[in-house]
Amino acid sequence: MKEIKSSDYSVWIGDHSFSKLNISAYSKIAILVDENTKRYCFPKLQKLENSIVIEIKSGEEYKNINTCNFIWEQLTEHNFDRNSLLINLGGGVIGDMGGLCASTYKRGIDFVQIPTTLLSMVDASSGGKVGINFNQFKNHIGLFNNPKAVFISIDFLESLPENQLKSGFAEVVKHALISDNSLWKRLLSIPFVDLDWEDIIETSVHIKNKIFSADPFEKGERKKLNFGHTFGHAIESYYLEKGTPILHGEAVFMGMILETEISHLSETDKNEIKNYILSNFALPYTPKKYNLHKFLINDKKNQSGKINFSLLNKIGNCTIDNLFSTDEL
Ligand SMILES: NC(=O)c1ccc[n+]([C@@H]2O[C@H](COP(=O)([O-])OP(=O)(O)OC[C@H]3O[C@@H](n4cnc5c(N)ncnc54)[C@H](O)[C@@H]3O)[C@@H](O)[C@H]2O)c1
Numbered sequence: 403m404k405e406i407k408s409s410d411y412s413v414w415i416g417d418h419s420f421s422k423l424n425i426s427a428y429s430k431i432a433i434l435v436d437e438n439t440k441r442y443c444f445p446k447l448q449k450l451e452n453s454i455v456i457e458i459k460s461g462e463e464y465k466n467i468n469t470c471n472f473i474w475e476q477l478t479e480h481n482f483d484r485n486s487l488l489i490n491l492g493g494g495v496i497g498d499m500g501g502l503c504a505s506t507y508k509r510g511i512d513f514v515q516i517p518t519t520l521l522s523m524v525d526a527s528s529g530g531k532v533g534i535n536f537n538q539f540k541n542h543i544g545l546f547n548n549p550k551a552v553f554i555s556i557d558f559l560e561s562l563p564e565n566q567l568k569s570g571f572a573e574v575v576k577h578a579l580i581s582d583n584s585l586w587k588r589l590l591s592i593p594f595v596d597l598d599w600e601d602i603i604e605t606s607v608h609i610k611n612k613i614f615s616a617d618p619f620e621k622g623e624r625k626k627l628n629f630g631h632t633f634g635h636a637i638e639s640y641y642l643e644k645g646t647p648i649l650h651g652e653a654v655f656m657g658m659i660l661e662t663e664i665s666h667l668s669e670t671d672k673n674e675i676k677n678y679i680l681s682n683f684a685l686p687y688t689p690k691k692y693n694l695h696k697f698l699i700n701d702k703k704n705q706s707g708k709i710n711f712s713l714l715n716k717i718g719n720c721t722i723d724n725l726f727s728t729d730e731l
Contacts, residue, residue: 436460442561493519494526501532518558520570524606569651583718630658636697665714
């Protein structure tokens with residue numbers, strides 16, 4: 403079992419890491435699941451006395467205030483007091499929304515993250531961002547609050563559909579490109595199907611941990627994690643508006659290709675990145691840039707009317723606050 407220490411909590415990686423949690427410290431425990439994590443992941447969790455299961459519907463469209471109401475109602479009906487615990491067993495949707503509900507219920511109860519998708523293992527479960535969507539705005543309502551602990555077991559990946567695994571992998575590729583050239587070389591040299599997930603997840607969690615620990619509230623360094631996500635979010639919104647949503651990771655892969663093109667890299671490096679992504683992952687069609695302008699103009703990171711990109715200056719290094727007008731793109 404591996405421990406990665408963050409500011410005031412630890413990320414534990416390995417089977418049975420959950421046993422590190424001092425369950426007896428809590429008066430009541432709720433486990434938040436969706437229909438998929440209830441079916442595939444909940445049976446793998448050790449049985450907990452004095453616990454209830456709160457089941458919500460899976461999907462980004464349920465990451466909203468109505469579902470929060472339901473979660474708060476369940477906690478209230480079961481007389482959860484301030485010494486209770488919420489266990490978020492699921493992907494990023496469960497982790498973000500459960501984290502917000504726990505952080506606000508009776509002014510805050512403890513929560514732990516047990517991520518069950520690759521994306522939530524390497525990205526969403528750590529860093530302290532919790533929240534929900536509001537109308538068409540993603541993660542519009544939320545706050546920074548750390549879990550008591552994160553428990554990662556790669557066992558959960560067994561049931562994860564391949565497209566979800568590949569989608570989560572986009573964040574691993576991002577972590578390598580912005581901060582770790584040796585991880586990038588490893589990704590290039592080992593076929594996707596032969597990757598050692600525990601090793602890849604551990605390296606990836608370390609990278610994210612190092613970056614957000616230096617800048618928990620995203621004033622500087624943490625913006626590096628946005629590489630690929632400015633175009634990526636615009637592409638995600640484009641497909642959402644068309645009524646044919648795509649996975650977050652698919653949009654981020656396309657975003658990384660577009661942002662690699664405007665990065666300060668040699669042509670060889672640009673081609674290496676583009677070829678790696680395109681040869682390993684089947685992606686939807688990339689929209690024309692002018693179709694993305696209206697989404698880019700509304701990006702939350704914009705400064706003085708310009709679009710703000712985090713871009714690579716070499717593989718394994720990233721610069722922040724690169725400003726472009728839509729005409730310059
Ligand atoms: N807080 C952060 O820092 C942060 C970072 C990145 C993304 N996010 C958020 O994460 C969310 C996306 O997370 P996601 O990609 O994990 O999606 P998700 O939570 O919607 O999970 C994807 C699907 O996989 C199913 N699933 C989960 N685990 C499974 C398993 N082990 N076996 C079978 N099916 C399983 C879920 O039921 C769901 O249908 C977005 O809302 C995004 O905003 C947050």
